[in-house]
Amino acid sequence: MSSINAKPDYHSPQRLRAKLNHFLDDSGRQQPKTNIADASALALFTVDESETSVQMEDMFPIGEIKRVSPSSPHKYSGLSHYLTKAQLTPNRKSRMSGDNSLQSVSLDSSFSSSFYECDDDSSSNLDRSSQSPDSSRRRKRASLRQDAYRQIPTFTWRRESVIHNGRRKFNYVPVEDDGIDHDINLNDLRKHRLLGEGLFGQVWLASSKSRPYAVKVQSKYELAEGAKIEFAVREKEIMSRMKHPFIIRLVKAYQDHQFIYLIMDFVKGGELWSLLHPCTDKVDTVALPERQSKFYTLCLADAVVYIHNRKYIFRDLKPENILIDAAGYPVLVDFGLAKRLERGEKTYTTVGTPAYCSPEIINGDGHTRCTDYWSLGIIAYEMLMGANPFSFEGIDQFSLYRAIAEDDYPPLKNVSEDAADFIRRMLIKDPTKRLGARSPKDVLNHEWFDDFDLTAIRRRKIKAPWVPELSDPLDSSHFDDWSDLDDKSTHTFPEIDHKDETLFDSFPLTSQSFH
Numbered sequence: 042m043s044s045i046n047a048k049p050d051y052h053s054p055q056r057l058r059a060k061l062n063h064f065l066d067d068s069g070r071q072q073p074k075t076n077i078a079d080a081s082a083l084a085l086f087t088v089d090e091s092e093t094s095v096q097m098e099d100m101f102p103i104g105e106i107k108r109v110s111p112s113s114p115h116k117y118s119g120l121s122h123y124l125t126k127a128q129l130t131p132n133r134k135s136r137m138s139g140d141n142s143l144q145s146v147s148l149d150s151s152f153s154s155s156f157y158e159c160d161d162d163s164s165s166n167l168d169r170s171s172q173s174p175d176s177s178r179r180r181k182r183a184s185l186r187q188d189a190y191r192q193i194p195t196f197t198w199r200r201e202s203v204i205h206n207g208r209r210k211f212n213y214v215p216v217e218d219d220g221i222d223h224d225i226n227l228n229d230l231r232k233h234r235l236l237g238e239g240l241f242g243q244v245w246l247a248s249s250k251s252r253p254y255a256v257k258v259q260s261k262y263e264l265a266e267g268a269k270i271e272f273a274v275r276e277k278e279i280m281s282r283m284k285h286p287f288i289i290r291l292v293k294a295y296q297d298h299q300f301i302y303l304i305m306d307f308v309k310g311g312e313l314w315s316l317l318h319p320c321t322d323k324v325d326t327v328a329l330p331e332r333q334s335k336f337y338t339l340c341l342a343d344a345v346v347y348i349h350n351r352k353y354i355f356r357d358l359k360p361e362n363i364l365i366d367a368a369g370y371p372v373l374v375d376f377g378l379a380k381r382l383e384r385g386e387k388t389y390t391t392v393g394t395p396a397y398c399s400p401e402i403i404n405g406d407g408h409t410r411c412t413d414y415w416s417l418g419i420i421a422y423e424m425l426m427g428a429n430p431f432s433f434e435g436i437d438q439f440s441l442y443r444a445i446a447e448d449d450y451p452p453l454k455n456v457s458e459d460a461a462d463f464i465r466r467m468l469i470k471d472p473t474k475r476l477g478a479r480s481p482k483d484v485l486n487h488e489w490f491d492d493f494d495l496t497a498i499r500r501r502k503i504k505a506p507w508v509p510e511l512s513d514p515l516d517s518s519h520f521d522d523w524s525d526l527d528d529k530s531t532h533t534f535p536e537i538d539h540k541d542e543t544l545f546d547s548f549p550l551t552s553q554s555f556h
């Protein structure tokens with residue numbers, strides 16, 4: 042499933058036209074076409090770049106978008122504009138009213154977009170305007186727009202039907218041609234082996250047409266018993282909104298009477314935890330070379346900043362939730378504790394894994410996104426030093442919490458000054474003074490990362506410091522052996538009550554089975 046959740050939302054033709062005129066009608070002659078029967082469309086995205094560090098390339102495959110200039114830049118200072126071509130599927134409301142001409146969608150907080158349909162001769166329309174005896178400035182602008190039209194590729198929107206509060210609703214989600222079957226069924230999947238188990242779920246390696254997937258299966262009954270339904274539903278909702286090179290992609294979600302299923306990409310290189318605990322007894326931690334630690338930290342910081350820019354917090358950063366992909370890049374999994382949080386708002390639930398918990402969570406002071414920066418600082422420290430700064434084998438939880446809240450971390454040894462400074466600023470007990478508290482971008486802009494090109498990293502243009510050896514697409518040798526555990530997806534659990542059942546309404550229902 043694509044990451045941008047788009048809600049169809051109607052503008053009147055007049056309003057949409059007025060909006061578009063700001064961008065497209067500076068010759069005074071062009072009007073956006075509104076009588077289009079075919080499904081091609083242009084999407085105009087407005088991005089407030091002061092609000093987000095996200096590159097448009099993160100949202101769309103590289104080369105598929107074109108930055109355009111508004112005709113009245115003074116009205117839009119701070120905003121950047123991108124044009125891309127879209128395929129519109131008229132929604133039910135437009136079909137019923139017979140109005141297929143205009144639609145708009147609103148994306149998440151940092152994006153807004155408008156659509157209007159155009160046919161294939163829209164560029165010739167622009168050609169004509171560029172040949173008129175207008176000023177060279179106008180011609181230049183027209184040709185810029187013409188380029189924009191030419192270079193934009195097709196971008197498809199898929200309608201997804203969900204049940205919300207007992208009523209069927211439709212979401213429009215943009216779909217890239219990523220070769221992934223976003224309509225994959227449970228029956229298409231062959232279950233291979235268990236990759237991991239958490240408190241409320243098991244994650245299985247499965248495949249369809251020799252393409253591997255990881256499938257997280259959670260029992261509705263166990264979720265209801267543990268009062269975790271809300272978390273599981275949130276996990277699916279938030280994951281489906283994420284599109285970032287270092288964040289796991291949700292391909293499809295399902296529910297049947299007993300279970301919910303999250304079908305994800307399979308990340309093949311195993312957990313960062315296994316890199317830090319390479320010995321067979323897995324107790325001793327080893328340090329990673331500084332460059333490798335820095336590479337992982339920067340990729341993870343980029344993923345975390347992306348999450349924060351969308352007003353979510355992750356709250357469970359730990360080496361077990363960081364997987365290494367086939368190219369050696371880290372990928373964040375497990376949005377089970379993630380939550381939406383408005384700017385300036387705090388949340389008070391005590392969540393997380395003790396060794397990575399921030400002082401503000403332990404003190405019950407209420408936490409913000411800064412709690413994730415603390416956990417990232419702990420992980421960076423652990424990679425650099427080969428030991429957690431506060432936790433060690435056998436420590437009791439009370440002593441651990443006291444140490445996190447009060448003690449200084451053991452000094453870093455044999456690391457660069459920039460690395461030490463990064464850790465010092467991430468592990469500040471007061472969250473309001475922590476790096477990233479002022480702006481998430483400050484984390485990415487720290488001097489420690491100066492010798493890495495983040496854009497190249499996002500495009501996976503840099504060779505990762507460690508690349509897992511893999512023999513075939515289903516190679517799962519980098520994961521621990523869990524074969525002694527029961528397959529919970531074959532258990533029969535008691536039914537949950539109807540009220541709890543309705544909480545899963547946003548998961549498409551399937552009668553197919555996973556085996």
Ligand SMILES: Nc1ncnc2c1ncn2[C@@H]1O[C@H](COP(=O)(O)OP(=O)(O)OP(=O)(O)O)[C@@H](O)[C@H]1O
Nearest residue numbers: 237239240241242244255305306307308361374375
């Ligand atoms: N997409 C994936 N590809 C490969 N392995 C995965 C994937 N997602 C999860 N895993 C493996 O399964 C393990 C458990 O996944 P996850 O953390 O999502 O489950 P969980 O039930 O929420 O766990 P916990 O209760 O510890 O939070 C991960 O640590 C990882 O080893």
